[in-house]
Amino acid sequence: MSKVIVIGAGLAGSLLAINLAKRGMSVDVYESRGDMRLEGVAAGRSINLALSDRGIAALREVGMDEYMLAEAVPMTGRMIHSISGETKLLPYSGREGEYINSVSRGGLNIALINEAERYPNVKFHFNERCVDLDCKTGEARFSTGKSVTGDTVIATDGAGSAVRQAMMNGGVERFDYSQSWLEAGYKELHIPPADGGGFLLEKNALHIWPRHQFMMIALPNFDGSFTCTLFLAHKSSPSSEGAVDGASADGRVLSSEASFDALVDEAAVTDFFNREFPDAVPLMPTLIDDFFANPTGNLGTIKCFPWNAGGRALLLGDSAHAVVPFYGQGMNCSFEDVRVLNSLLPEPGARATGSKFDWERVFVEYGQLRKINTDAIADMAEENFYEMRDAVADPVFVRKRELETKLEQTYPDYFSKYSMVTFREDLPYSVAKEKGNVQDKLLMDICSRVSSVAELDMDAVYRSVLEIK
Amino acid sequence: MSKVIVIGAGLAGSLLAINLAKRGMSVDVYESRGDMRLEGVAAGRSINLALSDRGIAALREVGMDEYMLAEAVPMTGRMIHSISGETKLLPYSGREGEYINSVSRGGLNIALINEAERYPNVKFHFNERCVDLDCKTGEARFSTGKSVTGDTVIATDGAGSAVRQAMMNGGVERFDYSQSWLEAGYKELHIPPADGGGFLLEKNALHIWPRHQFMMIALPNFDGSFTCTLFLAHKSSPSSEGAVDGASADGRVLSSEASFDALVDEAAVTDFFNREFPDAVPLMPTLIDDFFANPTGNLGTIKCFPWNAGGRALLLGDSAHAVVPFYGQGMNCSFEDVRVLNSLLPEPGARATGSKFDWERVFVEYGQLRKINTDAIADMAEENFYEMRDAVADPVFVRKRELETKLEQTYPDYFSKYSMVTFREDLPYSVAKEKGNVQDKLLMDICSRVSSVAELDMDAVYRSVLEIK
Numbered sequence: 001m002s003k004v005i006v007i008g009a010g011l012a013g014s015l016l017a018i019n020l021a022k023r024g025m026s027v028d029v030y031e032s033r034g035d036m037r038l039e040g041v042a043a044g045r046s047i048n049l050a051l052s053d054r055g056i057a058a059l060r061e062v063g064m065d066e067y068m069l070a071e072a073v074p075m076t077g078r079m080i081h082s083i084s085g086e087t088k089l090l091p092y093s094g095r096e097g098e099y100i101n102s103v104s105r106g107g108l109n110i111a112l113i114n115e116a117e118r119y120p121n122v123k124f125h126f127n128e129r130c131v132d133l134d135c136k137t138g139e140a141r142f143s144t145g146k147s148v149t150g151d152t153v154i155a156t157d158g159a160g161s162a163v164r165q166a167m168m169n170g171g172v173e174r175f176d177y178s179q180s181w182l183e184a185g186y187k188e189l190h191i192p193p194a195d196g197g198g199f200l201l202e203k204n205a206l207h208i209w210p211r212h213q214f215m216m217i218a219l220p221n222f223d224g225s226f227t228c229t230l231f232l233a234h235k236s237s238p239s240s241e242g243a244v245d246g247a248s249a250d251g252r253v254l255s256s257e258a259s260f261d262a263l264v265d266e267a268a269v270t271d272f273f274n275r276e277f278p279d280a281v282p283l284m285p286t287l288i289d290d291f292f293a294n295p296t297g298n299l300g301t302i303k304c305f306p307w308n309a310g311g312r313a314l315l316l317g318d319s320a321h322a323v324v325p326f327y328g329q330g331m332n333c334s335f336e337d338v339r340v341l342n343s344l345l346p347e348p349g350a351r352a353t354g355s356k357f358d359w360e361r362v363f364v365e366y367g368q369l370r371k372i373n374t375d376a377i378a379d380m381a382e383e384n385f386y387e388m389r390d391a392v393a394d395p396v397f398v399r400k401r402e403l404e405t406k407l408e409q410t411y412p413d414y415f416s417k418y419s420m421v422t423f424r425e426d427l428p429y430s431v432a433k434e435k436g437n438v439q440d441k442l443l444m445d446i447c448s449r450v451s452s453v454a455e456l457d458m459d460a461v462y463r464s465v466l467e468i469k
Numbered sequence: 470m471s472k473v474i475v476i477g478a479g480l481a482g483s484l485l486a487i488n489l490a491k492r493g494m495s496v497d498v499y500e501s502r503g504d505m506r507l508e509g510v511a512a513g514r515s516i517n518l519a520l521s522d523r524g525i526a527a528l529r530e531v532g533m534d535e536y537m538l539a540e541a542v543p544m545t546g547r548m549i550h551s552i553s554g555e556t557k558l559l560p561y562s563g564r565e566g567e568y569i570n571s572v573s574r575g576g577l578n579i580a581l582i583n584e585a586e587r588y589p590n591v592k593f594h595f596n597e598r599c600v601d602l603d604c605k606t607g608e609a610r611f612s613t614g615k616s617v618t619g620d621t622v623i624a625t626d627g628a629g630s631a632v633r634q635a636m637m638n639g640g641v642e643r644f645d646y647s648q649s650w651l652e653a654g655y656k657e658l659h660i661p662p663a664d665g666g667g668f669l670l671e672k673n674a675l676h677i678w679p680r681h682q683f684m685m686i687a688l689p690n691f692d693g694s695f696t697c698t699l700f701l702a703h704k705s706s707p708s709s710e711g712a713v714d715g716a717s718a719d720g721r722v723l724s725s726e727a728s729f730d731a732l733v734d735e736a737a738v739t740d741f742f743n744r745e746f747p748d749a750v751p752l753m754p755t756l757i758d759d760f761f762a763n764p765t766g767n768l769g770t771i772k773c774f775p776w777n778a779g780g781r782a783l784l785l786g787d788s789a790h791a792v793v794p795f796y797g798q799g800m801n802c803s804f805e806d807v808r809v810l811n812s813l814l815p816e817p818g819a820r821a822t823g824s825k826f827d828w829e830r831v832f833v834e835y836g837q838l839r840k841i842n843t844d845a846i847a848d849m850a851e852e853n854f855y856e857m858r859d860a861v862a863d864p865v866f867v868r869k870r871e872l873e874t875k876l877e878q879t880y881p882d883y884f885s886k887y888s889m890v891t892f893r894e895d896l897p898y899s900v901a902k903e904k905g906n907v908q909d910k911l912l913m914d915i916c917s918r919v920s921s922v923a924e925l926d927m928d929a930v931y932r933s934v935l936e937i938k
Contacts, residue, residue: 174703174767178647234643298643 563877
C-alpha cells in the first residue's frame with residue numbers, strides 16, 4: 001500500500017486525500033492550522049468562492065457535488081452598479097443552467113475533511129506546520145520538530161508553500177520560478193442579511209461596482225449576507241493617467257489618486273465610499289469597523305516548474321500556481337489539478353500489482369499535461385482584473401456581452417471565452433484562452449462598428465465565429 | 470560624508486567603489502572570496518569577456534578605458550566554422566572601429582580593485598560573505614558573525630545575491646521576482662597558444678561552431694590561447710524534433726540527442742567532438758581532461774523589482790538582473806548600471822550640502838530609468854542564443870548580415886540591432902530592442918525574397934529602413 005504524505009488540509013489537500021484514500025493508499029495529511037471544525041475560519045480572507053463546472057466535476061468524482069450545491073447560491077450574471085446607482089445584469093451565459101455558485105470556503109473545506117475522515121486509511125494531523133522537505137529522501141520536517149517520510153509527498157500547502165521553497169533552495173536543479181504582484185490589494189467588507197432574513201441586493205448575481213482604477217464586488221452568502229471585496233491600489237500614483245484631476249485642496253482622497261494608503265481615517269473612508277459606492281453604503285452598517293479591522297491583502301501570481309522533485313514530492317494547487325481571483329477559478333483549477341492527477345493513478349479498486357508505484361513517471365506526465373493549462377488560467381485571471389475593473393463599464397464591451405448572450409441563446413455550440421473557462425470542464429484552459437482571445441477580438445471589432453446589437457445579422461456573426469480555426 | 474557599504478568586489482562592485490570614492494563617500498567593500506590578487510581566479514567560469522562600448526564608456530568615466538583596452542584582443546566579427554571546416558567571417562559592423570574586445574575577467578577585476586584602493590576612503594574586506602541584510606535598519610550580516618551598518622548598502626553580490634534574498638524573504642513587500650533556466654548548460658574548454666607564441670585560429674574574431682541544437686564558441690586571450698565554451702543541453706530530449714534520426718544501435722551519442730548527460734566517458738566525448746567540431750579537435754590537446762575537470766554551468770535569467778529597500782539598500786548588476794551571456798552584455802550592462810547611478814549622484818567635488826543624502830529618491834529614480842533597459846537586454850540575450858546556435862548557419866540570415874554590413878558601410882546613420890546594442894552607448898537597450906526588432910523583421914523579409922544581396926537596390930532598402938518610425 002502506497003503511503004502518501006499530503007501537506008495542507010485546505011480545499012485541494014482534503015479533496016486529494018479522499019481520492020488517494022479511494023485508491024487504497026495510506027494518507028497522512030499535515031495541516032499547519034488547528035482543526036477548523038473546532039476553531040472556526042480566519043476572518044477577512046475570501047469567505048466565499050465561486051464554484052463552477054470544473055470544480056463541480058471534481059466534486060462529482062467523490063460524490064460531493066450535490067451535497068455542496070445544496071448550500072450554494074447560484075449567480076447567473078454580473079450585476080453592474082453605476083455610480084448613480086443604476087444596475088444592469090450581464091448574464092454569464094445565454095443558456096439555462098449555466099451559472100456559477102457562491103459557496104462558503106469554510107463549509108466546503110469542513111465537508112471535504114469530514115468526508116476524507118470516513119476512510120480509515122486517512123489521518124489528519126493538525127497544528128503541524130511543514131517547514132522543510134528533503135527533496136532527496138522525501139523527509140518532511142515540521143516546526144514541532146517532528147519529521148516524517150512516506151513513499152511520496154504531495155504539497156497542497158498553498159501560495160507560501162514550504163515544499164516549493166525547499167525545491168527552490170537547491171532541492172530541484174534549474175527550478176523556474178516567478179512571483180509577480182498587482183499594484184492593487186484587496187479588503188473584505190460586509191453587507192448583512194435584511195432584517196428578518198433575505199438579501200439586501202439581488203441574490204442571484206455577482207455584484208460589481210467598476211470604477212476604472214478600482215472596483216468593489218459582492219458575492220451572496222447562504223445566510224442572506226454578502227461578502228464584499230474592495231480591490232484598490234496599495235499606493236497612490238500621482239503620475240498615473242487618472243491623476244489629471246489634480247490634488248484636492250481640502251485633503252480629500254480624489255478618485256484619481258485613491259489608494260489604501262490614502263484611506264487613513266474614518267473621514268477619508270466615509271467620503272470615498274459615499275462618492276464611489278453611494279448605493280452600497282446604506283447596506284454596510286459596519287463599513288468603518290470592517291475596513292479598519294480586516295487586513296489588506298496582496299494579489300499575486302506564482303508560477304514555477306518543474307512541479308516535482310523526482311518521485312519524492314509534487315506541488316499541486318496554489319503551491320504550484322497561485323492565481324489572482326478575477327476569473328473565479330483558483331479553487332476550480334486546484335480541484336481540476338486533483339482530477340487530472342486522478343486520471344493518471346490506478347482506478348479505485350484496481351488490484352495492487354505488488355511492485356512499487358512509479359510516482360516520478362506520474363508526476364512528470366502530470367506536469368506535461370497540466371502546466372500549459374495552469375499558465376493559461378493564471379494569465380486570463382490577470383487579464384480579467386482589467387476587464388472587470390474597466391471593460392464592464394465600456395459600452396462596446398457591454399454590447400459585446402449582449403451579443404454573446406444572444407449567440408449562446410441562438411446557437412447551442414457557441415461558447416464565449418468566459419463560458420469556455422467556466423462551463424466547459426471538457427475543454428482545457430489553454431484552448432479556452434487561445435480560441436477565446438481570437439473570438440473576443442472579432443466580436444469587439446464587430447461591436448465597435450454598430451451602436452446596438454439589434455443592427456447585427458446574427459447568422460453572419462455566427463458564421464464568422466465558426467471560421468475561427 | 471556618506472558611508473556606503475558595497476557587497477561584492479566583483480567587476481560591478483569594484484567600479485562602483487571607485488565612483489563613490491571620487492564623490493568623497495566613505496566606501497567599505499565586503500567580498501566573500503579571498504583577495505584574487507593573492508589567490509588567483511577560479512578556473513572554468515568565463516575567463517574572458519567581451520568588453521564593448523557601454524562598458525568602455527563607464528571605464529572612461531574613471532580613466533580606465535585605455536589601460537584596459539591595451540591588453541584586450543579586438544574581435545571584428547563572428548567567424549563561423551562549418552562542420553566541414555570552412556570558415557566565413559560575419560563582421561559585427563560595416564564601419565571601421567566598431568568591434569568588441571576580449572578581456573580577461575581576472576585582469577580587469579584586479580585593475581579595478583587596485584584603482585579603488587588608491588582612494589584612502591575605500592577599504593576592501595575579503596573573506597566576508599554577506600548572508601543577510603535587515604532591510605529596515607540596513608544592517609548587513611556576514612558568515613563570520615560580523616555585522617555592519619552604513620548610510621546605505623549597494624549589493625553587487627551577483628546572481629545568487631544574499632541581499633536580494635533578504636528583500637524577497639519579506640524585506641521588501643510585493644517583491645516581483647523571476648528566475649528561469651535554459652535547457653542548455655555550458656562548459657569551458659581550452660585552445661593553447663601556438664608553439665612559439667601566436668594564435669592557432671584567426672586572432673581577431675569570436676569563433677562560432679553553430680550546430681543547431683548546440684554550439685561551441687571561442688574567444689581569444691592576450692597570451693595567444695583561446696577560451697572555448699560548449700553550450701549544450703543538460704539532458705537528452707528524445708522526443709524533440711531533432712530526434713527523428715532515431716537512437717544509435719552502437720550506443721554512440723547522436724547529434725540529435727546530444728547532451729552533457731550523454732557525454733559520460735572519454736569515448737563519447739571524443740566521438741562527439743570529432744564528428745561535430747573536427748577542425749577544432751586538433752587544436753585542443755587537453756580536451757578530455759578539461760571536459761571532465763571543468764564544471765558544467767547553468768544558464769539563467771533573473772529579473773526582479775523593486776531593486777531598493779527604501780534608502781537602505783539597492784541591488785545593482787547581476788544581483789538585480791542576471792542575464793545569459795549570448796549578447797556579450799552582462800558586464801557591459803552592469804558597468805552601465807554604475808554609469809546611470811553616477812548620473813544621479815552629486816558631481817565629484819561638489820560641496821557637501823550638510824543635509825543627509827536622500828538615497829531613497831536616487832534609488833527610486835535609478836530603478837525607473839533602468840528597469841526597462843535591463844529587461845530589454847535580458848530578453849535580447851536569450852533571443853541571441855537561438856540566433857547564434859541556429860540562425861548564423863541559415864542562408865537567409867547570412868544574407869541579412871551581409872546586407873547590414875553593406876548598409877553600415879554605405880549609410881553612416883544605419884545601425885543594425887547588434888550595433889545599436891553593442892556600439893551605441895548613447896542609445897538605451899530598450900530602444901535598441903524595439904527598433905532593432907522591427908528592422909530585423911523587415912530585412913529578413915527582404916533577404917528571403919532574393920538569392921543574393923547583390924540583387925538588391927541598396928537605396929530602396931535604406932529608404933524602407935528609414936520609414937521605420
